[in-house]
Amino acid sequence: MNKKWQKPLIAIAVIVALTAAGAVYWAKSDKGIPRLIMTDSQQLQIGDRVYKEQCARCHGGNFEGQLNWQTPLPNGRLPAPPHNASGHTWHHPDSYLFGVTKFGMTPYAPAGYESDMPAFKDSLSDEEIADVLIFIKAHWAEDILEHQKQVTRESDGPPGGS
Secondary structure (H helix, E strand, C coil): CCHHHHHHHHHHHHHHHHHHHHHHHHCECCCCCECCCCCCHHHHHHHHHHHHHHHHHHHCCCCCCCCCCCCCCCCCCCCCCCCCCCCCHHHCCHHHHHHHHHHCCHHHCCCCCCCCCCCCCCCCCHHHHHHHHHHHHCCCCHHHHHHHHHHHHHHHCCCCCC
16 A cells, blocks of 8 residues: 555544444434444443432432332322332333433323423433433343333334334
8 A cells, every 4th residue: 555545544444433433323213312222331431420410319329219109299290210120211112211301201291290300401412311321221130121122122113222
């Protein structure tokens, strides 16, 4: 290879590789959300930070949720559910989990339903939302994760999903 072209070709190869890697991670699902697929450990680090800063105060530091989470409070609202096996987070497809995190419960609940779940669209990027959901899912047992992947495939369509 001509030395004159070696550096530019290497630079182009690196740019193509980085672009392809980014496209794989940030490929949007059919529902227009980032695929919730872990591609590197940095996502878990970001997800851990975001969870501690934004989610743990309600959903618990160990994903345990609030006490009596299935019993309405005096104001009629439900306490925050757990994100572990005892909760129902893993019963929902990725598009729902992403949407509730980004937009809050209002678009997904019956008319008049009130929730303490905030919308994070103005405080977290789509990437941070994806990373925190990837972090939560990384703590699920394999059978729960497989069930949630199936729910996602059925709802969000192939390929990919969680």
